[in-house]
Amino acid sequence: MxxxxxxxxxxxxxxxxxxxxxxxxxxxxxxxxxxxxxxxxxxxxxxxxxPAGIVREVSQRLLADDAVARRMLQYGTTAGSTQARRAVLGHLARLEGAATPAELGVSLENVVLTTGSQQLLSLVCEVLLDPGDICLVAAPTYFVFLGTLAGVGARAVSVPSDSRGMIPGELDRLLADLEKAGELPRAKLVYVVSYYENPSGVSLAAERRRALLEVVQRYSHQHRIMVLEDAAYRELRYDGPQLPSVWSCDESRRWVILAQTFSKSFSPGLRVGYGVMPEELARAVCDRKGNEDFGSANFNQLLIAEVLAGGRYExxxxxxxxxxxxxxxxxxxxxxxxxxxxxxxxxxxxxxxxxxxxxxxxxxxxxxxxxxxxxxxxxxxxxxxxxxxxxxxxxxxxxxxxxxxxxxxxxxxxxxxxxxxxxxxxxxxxxx
Ligand SMILES: Cc1ncc(COP(=O)(O)O)c(C=O)c1O
Missing domain, CATH: 3.90.1150.10 (Aspartate Aminotransferase, domain 1)
Incomplete structure (x- = not known):
């Protein structure tokens, strides 16, 4: 032997x-x-x-046209299909109560389509956080995201939170402490699940949305401390106020990365999520994404675009x-x-x-x-x-x-x- x-x-x-x-x-x-x-x-x-019925009907209609079918079956682009990004901006305009996508103050260059919003969260961490850098999070917060932070060697710092979400005064205090300790240069991100947070079910109160922005701007001496707004559950509202996104509270569109997904409102199996962010950050995210997959599933993006256009989504x-x-x-x-x-x-x-x-x-x-x-x-x-x-x-x-x-x-x-x-x-x- x-x-x-x-x-x-x-x-x-x-x-x-x-x-x-x-x-x-x-x-x-x-x-x-x-x-x-x-x-x-x-x-x-x-x-x-x-939505088995809607997906069956829409995909049959799309696949019946050979040219469309081939386009769906081909590679897409790293940032995602233009048609789907346009559809996503139209969708976001409806959620934000804007009359047209143009009113949002962003363009296709600000939008990246990802494999679920989880990939966007991960890519943002990769392009902004070096090992030892700091992301401030609510206590409690989405535990998978804590794993994402650990995965890039970043430190999560808990900001005390109550039944109205992260407390801006506490964020202020923690950033002041970091400044005193000479660690402010390591603080890069504040992560908030703004609607019906996983796990607490809590939404960030309307006045706190602006207050958080004001705090991060005040401590952004050397670099911009970005707010990563995870709005995964935004569309699952059963009652209570219709809150504006944190993203919409920043008229400059420079301080907030908005992460959203069709997983909760439509189908997690399609894995279509998206982010809206300043253009320089969108370019950085795409460069990094190029190393991973040079584009999420084109087929699924075009399917979602058609579903949004078809009128049965709402x-x-x-x-x-x-x-x-x-x-x-x-x-x-x-x-x-x-x-x-x-x-x-x-x-x-x-x-x-x-x-x-x-x-x-x-x-x-x-x-x-x-x-x-x-x-x-x-x-x-x-x-x-x-x-x-x-x-x-x-x-x-x-x-x-x-x-x-x-x-x-x-x-x-x-x-x-x-x-x-x-x-x-x-x-x-x-x-x-
Ligand atoms: C708060 C939150 N963010 C993001 C996600 C990621 O979802 P997906 O990658 O399917 O978009 C989830 C999924 O459960 C979630 O609960």
Whole structure:
């Protein structure tokens, strides 16, 4: 028998080490291994509301024309199809209440289409942040983005936030502290999920949108500290005020990168997201994107452009809002019913997919906690531990929150999942 040759180890890059420890992979594995567990963890959109009919009809129409079909099947450009970027600007004009795209004060050169908005978030980090640079984020914030920051070796600094979002006075204080410590040159970005934040469901209050801009401008002595506005859930509004984007509050269009997506409002499988940003930044993002893929899927971009032009998009999103509003209401009603006698608080979101729940401070919710074990193993219900959504040293992160999603389950299952969760919380409180 021939001898097995010595197999030297792989030697991974620093970037690979920075990209380790993806909590999302653990959650997905848990879901697959425990199919009878009702998941309030999955942040997915509801399968039943996906626009199969619209996509079938529009793609059949497009593919029936040979020339169009060939164009869709060909490479596109790094920034994305011109036709699709034009459609996106038209769409943005409607969201911003502008009469025409020209009124937005930007042009096609300011728009980049990406593979979901996640790719845009990642590219922005790559072109603005060197290892050790700082991005200020709300507490809590979107945990995947914390991974993106870690992936480029950047530091996330938590800005205290309340039920109206990031607190501008606290951002001011933290930037002043960084300045005193000589670290202001490292502060490059402020990341805000401006509508119905994942995980907290909180929206940034209207007056805070302008106030945040004013603060970053005041500390931009040596370079522009950019605001990265993630408006992923903007179109999923069920009630509450129609808020202007942070991007629209900056008339100069120089201080804010607006990241949006068709994942929540239409289909995450198409992976079409987009960013609107100053032209020099759009060029930088495209240069970097050129190294990755020289363009996201042209086919999907042209499909979305046709869907937007076809007039059925709005009707579809209206249907989504009705469906998710009913689910949100089911979750809130179940919270009232099952948690009323427990020392628990929750936030009522005006949109999005999440309800944020807070337990007494001494009750931990993490993967290793008695509550998580009890919930998944005994009561058969799963949630996302809140601690994943906080930046900073592990030992200083709040550990008593839960992110509950009403996106995937139907109202009767949401009710049952909340009943199970209350049972797990009650049992854990009794033992703690
Ligand atoms: C706050 C937030 N931003 C961005 C994304 C990225 O979504 P996509 O890449 O599908 O556009 C998500 C997805 O869940 C999200 O919750």
């Amino acid at each position: 021939s001898e097995v040759p010595h197999m030297p180890d792989l030697r991974f890059s620093q970037r690979r080490r920075w990209a380790a420890d993806q909590a999302i992979a653990y959650l997905m594995q848990q879901a697959v291994e425990n199919p009878d567990v009702l998941s309030l963890a999955a942040g997915l959109v509801d399968d039943r509301t996906l 009707e579809h999103v209206e249907g989504l809002r009705r469906s998710y509003r009913a689910k949100r209401d089911a979750m809130l009603a179940a919270a009232e019913r099952y948690f009323a006698d427990l020392p628990v608080r929750w936030h009522r979101p005006d949109g999005g997919l999440y309800v944020w729940m807070t337990l007494p401070e001494h009750v931990e919710t993490g993967f290793e906690s008695p509550l998580f074990r009890r919930a998944t193993q005994v009561d058969r219900v799963m949630y996302v531990p809140g601690e994943l959504s906080f930046a900073g040293p592990k030992e200083r992160r709040p550990r008593n929150h839960l992110r509950l999603s009403f996106g995937v389950l139907q109202p009767p299952q949401i009710e049952e999942a909340m009943r199970r969760l209350a049972a797990a919380v009650r049992a854990t409180l009794a033992e703690s």
